[in-house]
Amino acid sequence: MTKALNPDPRPLDHLSLRGKPDDVALIDKQGAWDFAGLETAVGALAQWLNEQGLAPGDRVASWLNKTRLACLMPLASARAGLVHVPINPLLKRAQVGHILADSGAGLLIAGKSRLGSLDEGDAPENCVIAEETDPVLDGDGLPPSQSDPGSLAAILYTSGSTGRPKGVMLSHANMWLGAISVAQYLDVRSSDRALCLLPFSFDYGQNQLFSTWYAGASVVPFDYLMARDVTKAVGRHDVTILAGVPPLWVQLTEIDWPDETAGKLRILTNSGGKMPVPLVEKLRENFPGAALHSMYGLTEAFRSTTLPPNLIDTMPESIGKAIPFAEIMVVAPDGSQTAPDEPGELVHAGPLVALGYWQDPERTAQRFKPAPDFSDYGGMAVWSGDTVTRDADGFLRFVGRDDAMIKSAGNRISPSEIEDAAIGSGETAEACAFGVADERLGQGIRLVVRGNGDASDDALKRYLKTELPNFMQPQEIIWQENLPRNPNGKLDRTEIERKWGA
Template sequence: MPDPTPFPLDQLAERGSAQAPALVLRDRVLSFDELRKRVALLAGWLAGQAPKGARVASWAAKGELTCLLPLAAARAGLVHVPINPLLKRAQVAHILTDSGAVLLMGTKARLATLEAADVPAGCKPIDEAEVFALTEDTGASLAPSDHDPEDLAAILYTSGSTGKPKGVMLSHANMWLGAVSVAHYLGMTSDDVTLAVLPLSFDYGQNQLLSTWYAGGAVVPLDYLFPRDVAKACARHGVTTLAAVPPLWVQLTELDWPAEAVASMRRLTNSGGALTADLVRDLRSIFPETRIFPMYGLTEAFRSTYLEPELVETHPTSMGRAIPLAEILVVADDGSLAEPGEEGELVHCGPLVAQGYWQDAERTRERFKPAPDVSEYGGTAVWSGDRVTRDADGLLYFVGRRDAMIKSAGNRISPQEVESAALGTGLVAEAVALGVSDERLGHAIHLVARPASDATDHEAALPKALQKELPNFMQPHVIHWRDALPLNPNGKIDRTALAAEIGA
């Protein structure tokens, strides 16, 4: 079991050997000594921009700023709000307003898409290209902090089953111990090289950085245009660790991989959806000696389970067992612990449980509740809403979800967010978004819509309108037009009947 003692998050910069590579950028490589100096400088500038506890947001591609901000903001006593660079102005405006961010650091082109009303009063946008010049001018530098590990360090916005994205509050301890746990069960060491292809706005994406730096290894951030860019980067940098989601794995298995990329790869990790038996077989055919780690998690508790690589071929559909520092219980509908083979709700207990949803007491009470009496950790637990079973050997298996979330290409998507965007175009009178099983995506997004009475050319106009309002991963793959939507006995749209009709 790894050391369960949490520390201030910024101290992750202190772990690697001084001259060892820490961050491999396009134009240079930062050693751990240089990483420490850059984090200290950035933290010093940030501390002069806002009081302790203030929220500072970033909306940019992967680079030095976005990689250093999780540590630098934490050192300055601020709360980092990373925004997915794929989001459009409406989602960004919501996050800025909801979080109360006082600073938005972003790429010039992205900032230019925002309208005046999108940026709340008191929030200062700044081009990321100017940030480090300002830090050099200021010259302030902060030493490693002694913040309380329970202090808030980040707010990660994730889609809920209803409404707009909600902010999950993560403490220094949550993120530090998440790094400790993952580095431990993956067996990461100081000579590891991680290719960071996942968005840094995701908990899984953040942990690419944090677990690698905890182990003293190097991170290579990559925003790829084509899957072949990933394979080329693995060969170029001698990558040992690659994390991805199932749709990307499908694309990667269709490539001819360079021999040097296969030779250096020690581990592949997956989350954001289950690996299929066929996908495991395809990965194994390319990487015969590489260890494969299927994982399950939720932002509210970071990571919950992993399947040991030795069991992947024999138990390909299993979620595995609890990761270190997590306690996973299966609770039956009557509140008792479920028996082997009995379906129940997955409940996550322990120090990885987040602090709740930012400024949303109602939804916090729904998901963050007292742990069952049998819990060894006690305290607050995350009641996931996921239905699972546990077999006689303790392996967990996913059954389904209670809510209507769509999980497409590794993204958790709120049906209501897609529906609201469709209604907001004025072309639609009623809309229902549903997820339909898809071999490549996990779920394809289907939108069932009734056109507005005064809408003209709605079939061609709606996709164009949604392209302006929703990021690419939220775009409906199929739109079904209906003259009327079915109603249930309560007079509400019958989502169950529609799901059956379109095969969801």
């Protein structure tokens, strides 16, 4: 556990003041933006947001690719006293409609094509709709805010094992201290350039902005189609930091990297799923000069552990130790601290713990509970539901996830969302989705449904493609005339997965 560094959080929008005015803060197709330009743009956008008829604490949603506007929205919303709700650009109207309704968004900013995909009623009645070309990014703006660091600044939506996506509430302090923590343990320097490949709706992708700017370094927001696009971007922009999830690393190790380009990379970071040992070995072979950081985290507490790069070769299966500002405990069923190598639940305490789930006290109470008696931080903790072990030297190893979440290509996917869509197609009345081992994705998706599967198979697949994003599409649909049930008459999910999960 590390409490040192700078425990004094500040309002999130102060991140635009971290670099030297003339140093480059952002690089994209439009050119370079220095920190002085970034600060001006944050103030101007905050002023524009302030003119949209919103009250302090109102939610403003953005559904954008990795544009300059998308990079600015977290800071400008915070400066305007609003709560930012970033929406994954891969989501489709059903998921977006749920997020807008659940958050009570007072403003939605998106591109024309995305806005055109929404049906009447998808956005709340009083939600202002703005095209991404409407906001103003220059001219007079609001000065740095004096917001309470403990106040709500963002809601990030993440799928749960049951039900629709839930909104994790993050304070200014959560994100500010997360930026300090990552910048410190990655040793981010002002000379670094981080290629931002991950969606800003993910805490992992969003933090890459924050930690890079906290260090006074440069971000390169980048939407890619092919793995080779990443290689070219690294060479073109002299990128030194690359963050990814296991499926992306698999793609990047399957293509040729010129030695000069590979040699530019100084830091590689992985989260969103375990890296198999062969993948670690391939990354070390392809990028021998880069420090490879393997990390574990959950949106409810941002990130929990990291394995020092000098240990990745000797203990690649470990998830490391607590990051700065995190206290990580392994708790036995009776609430006591486990002995070395004894399995227990990973519990995270400290100032990175989120504020709970938006307007969902029941699920908040299930995940956010008082820290164990032996905690140094105390207060509210996140009980992850994940089983880990800690060895005699304090290094953690992930054992398994207790809930039914599917983790595919770095995405946390709720099985019930897929099941609800399958049933909504009218092709089947019952469905059960679960994850199966997949070398490239971490987990693939298998869907078992009740029906005869004749003409309905193609119809169901077509329907799912229109209703669900690509990363939620089943790799295989299994049709059965009858499905196992438990004594209560409900589908026996355990038996279904046992029979068809191999």
